[in-house]
Amino acid sequence: MQFIEIIGLVAAVCTTSAFVPQVLKTWRDKSTKDISLPMYCIFLCGTLLWLYYGLFHDSFPIVIANAVTSMLVCVMLFLKLKYK
Amino acid sequence: MQFIEIIGLVAAVCTTSAFVPQVLKTWRDKSTKDISLPMYCIFLCGTLLWLYYGLFHDSFPIVIANAVTSMLVCVMLFLKLKYK
Numbered sequence: 275m276q277f278i279e280i281i282g283l284v285a286a287v288c289t290t291s292a293f294v295p296q297v298l299k300t301w302r303d304k305s306t307k308d309i310s311l312p313m314y315c316i317f318l319c320g321t322l323l324w325l326y327y328g329l330f331h332d333s334f335p336i337v338i339a340n341a342v343t344s345m346l347v348c349v350m351l352f353l354k355l356k357y358k
Numbered sequence: 359m360q361f362i363e364i365i366g367l368v369a370a371v372c373t374t375s376a377f378v379p380q381v382l383k384t385w386r387d388k389s390t391k392d393i394s395l396p397m398y399c400i401f402l403c404g405t406l407l408w409l410y411y412g413l414f415h416d417s418f419p420i421v422i423a424n425a426v427t428s429m430l431v432c433v434m435l436f437l438k439l440k441y442k
Contacts, residue, residue, distance in 0.1 A: 282411045288404025296394040308392035312379035320372025327366045 286339040293346035297353070306354045314354060318347045370423040377430035381437070390438045398438060402431045 300306055321344040328336030384390055405428040412420030 278411060278414045281407055281414075285404050285407035285411055288400050288407060290404075292397045292401035292404060295396040295400070299394045299397075300392065303392065305392050308384065308387065308389050310380040310383045313376045313383075316372050316379070317376035320369050320374075320376060323365055323369035323372060327362060327369055330362045330365075 283335060286335055290339045290343045290346070293343060293350065297346055297349050300350065300353045300357070304357050306357045309350070309354055311351075311354050314347055314350050318344060318351065321347060367419060370419050374423045374427045374430070377427060377434065381430055381433050384434065384437045384441070388441050390441045393434070393438055395435075395438050398431055398434050402428060402435065405431060 300309070321340045324336060324340040325344060328334075328340060384393070405424045408420060408424040409428060412418075412424060
């Protein structure tokens with residue numbers, strides 16, 4: 275695998291896994307006052323569109339990164355609405 | 359421009375602009391207790407790597423989306439550290 279493709283893979287892992295500490299913090303603290311609901315709604319629209327884009331182009335990295343991110347963002351939306 | 363490329367463009371605009379409402383909310387409320395610092399550190403690593411990836415591949419959409427997102431994430435990091 276080319277070096278630049280490894281960079282792309284690491285970038286995808288970072289921008290996907292970044293949501294894990296936020297989900298864990300929110301799950302633990304049960305507080306979402308400072309978290310923007312519009313941010314996660316707009317972000318979810320983006321990741322779902324990227325998912326469609328990746329499926330269309332048969333690009334496994336784009337599909338897997340955005341599928342996982344979409345799930346994490348859905349959990350954040352659930353927690354935001356639950357602990358509003 | 360092909361329909362699927364428009365989808366990609368809208369996806370990029372969403373996942374970039376999504377941070378604007380969070381920055382505005384944090385700027386206004388001056389409170390970041392519920393926001394995860396590790397999330398924004400990891401996310402910034404990801405967007406900077408995507409920026410490098412986009413520059414390498416001469417891909418304007420990837421460069422512009424991740425340059426703007428990196429700036430917004432830097433503002434969030436500044437606000438998080440300021441209003442810790």
